[in-house]
Amino acid sequence: xxxxxxxxxxxxxxxxxxxLLALLxxxxxxxxxxxxxxxxxxxxxxxxxxxxxxxxLLCLPxxxxxxxxGFASVAGVYLFVLIDAIRLARSxxxxxLCKYQRWWVYLLLIIASGTISxxxxxxxxxxxxxxxVMRVGSMRNSLxxxxxxxxxxxxxxxxxxxxxxxxxxxxxxxxxPVLCHRVVGLPGDEVEIRDEQLLLNGEPAKEEYALYDGERxxxxxxxxxxxxxxxxxxVFILGDxxxxxxxxxxxxxxxxxxxxxxxxxxxWSREHSLSPPSNPRExxxxxxxxxxxxxxxxxxxxx
Numbered sequence: 001x002x003x004x005x006x007x008x009x010x011x012x013x014x015x016x017x018x019x020l021l022a023l024l025x026x027x028x029x030x031x032x033x034x035x036x037x038x039x040x041x042x043x044x045x046x047x048x049x050x051x052x053x054x055x056x057l058l059c060l061p062x063x064x065x066x067x068x069x070g071f072a073s074v075a076g077v078y079l080f081v082l083i084d085a086i087r088l089a090r091s092x093x094x095x096x097l098c099k100y101q102r103w104w105v106y107l108l109l110i111i112a113s114g115t116i117s118x119x120x121x122x123x124x125x126x127x128x129x130x131x132x133v134m135r136v137g138s139m140r141n142s143l144x145x146x147x148x149x150x151x152x153x154x155x156x157x158x159x160x161x162x163x164x165x166x167x168x169x170x171x172x173x174x175x176x177p178v179l180c181h182r183v184v185g186l187p188g189d190e191v192e193i194r195d196e197q198l199l200l201n202g203e204p205a206k207e208e209y210a211l212y213d214g215e216r217x218x219x220x221x222x223x224x225x226x227x228x229x230x231x232x233x234x235v236f237i238l239g240d241x242x243x244x245x246x247x248x249x250x251x252x253x254x255x256x257x258x259x260x261x262x263x264x265x266x267x268w269s270r271e272h273s274l275s276p277p278s279n280p281r282e283x284x285x286x287x288x289x290x291x292x293x294x295x296x297x298x299x300x301x302x303x
Contacts, residue, residue, distance in 0.1 A: 018089035022082040029085035058152045064299030138239035146272030153261035170258040185236030193225035211241045269297040
């Protein structure tokens with residue numbers, strides 16, 4: 001529809017309403033100001049910036065720079081939409097109304113843009129990237145409880161998980177919770193744990209990341225795991241914090257199809273702990289406690 005098509009002069013465009021629409025619904029404000037084609041261009045620009053910001057978080061080697069650049073670019077687009085809507089409302093406040101400047105058109109645009117946004121976000125979470133939070137200390141010191149990180153799902157579409165790689169995967173059992181541990185055994189590898197030492201194909205594995213913190217638990221399967229060959233289509237996964245991890249020693253081999261992606265970047269971090277419920281009869285869920293921010297971890301890359 002051409003922006004030049006117009007009817008008789010109508011109500012004045014209100015600056016405060018244009019600003020409110022811009023803040024809440026983005027480029028709908030430009031449609032309210034009689035700039036339909038401009039609104040479409042802004043929608044396209046917004047999604048392009050969001051995609052580029054997401055790619056920067058996953059790919060740029062400097063984590064804090066990626067976070068800053070991504071936030072600044074997204075904020076810049078929304079600031080532009082706001083300022084542009086206010087300027088248009090002031091300059092065209094007495095311009096005649098176009099045929100599409102109707103309340104029901106604005107409502108349809110809001111519904112359509114919200115629906116498309118939700119669809120795009122779902123597709124992104126399913127096939128490209130997703131954010132997760134580490135709630136336990138099973139990967140200390142690579143990942144701490146309270147770290148929030150973004151996971152890249154694209155690499156595993158073209159290759160299997162690699163030995164030594166941290167991955168996010170769906171565990172076995174009721175509800176199939178998502179866990180994050182490290183791949184230590186690939187299909188065909190013989191894995192064994194003897195007195196807490198990992199043996200890979202009969203040789204002691206070099207694991208600079210492995211941590212043996214706290215008292216040794218009286219749970220033999222964590223300390224000694226009989227030699228087994230990793231079956232085809234599976235991987236053997238261990239937590240870095242060996243005395244405080246529920247991994248393949250307990251749950252068995254993990255199907256490669258259950259591996260979701262590779263953690264790339266910590267974008268937020270707060271101290272976090274889990275404690276038993278005060279009244280187990282009322283609730284079996286552990287009590288979460290959040291502590292102060294860990295600013296030094298924000299922007300740390302995991303690849």
